Amino acid sequence: MNRFAKLGGVLGIVYCIAGFVLVFLGWNGAATYDNESSQIPYLISGGVAGLALVVVGGALIVAHSLRNDRVELRGAIDDLRGAVEQLGTASAAPAASGSGAPGRIAGTGNVDGDVVMAGADSYHSPSCTLIEAQTDVAPMSLADAQASDRVPCRVCTPGVSE
């Protein structure tokens, strides 16, 4: 399929070139004759056939590029769809954990145990939505985090239920 499409483009270019050559030859042939009546067959045979080839070649190129555009467009749409889906799951995840967070805090305690995710100056529950996008957080025991200068996150309030 892809190979065929490529062939179509090459064929179109070849047709165009052949057409131009025919037009040129027809023109040249016509120019070698002085009187108009003997020019006409050359112009008709070379010119018309050449023009026909150029038109066919042009159509092949257009069809080929259209097909390419369609493939590219489909790829772009797939990329876009993937990005949208990723965005959808990314925005759905905080909403889900956001609605779950109050329940976890009010409930029987932090299910994540004593491990927290520590940033430069604060520490979070491992499931905190605020650190989802952060890469500079590292696992740390709650006791270590509390002993350090870090402050507990006000959103996920790690260790509050302890």
Ligand SMILES: [Zn+2]
């Ligand atoms: Zn947090």
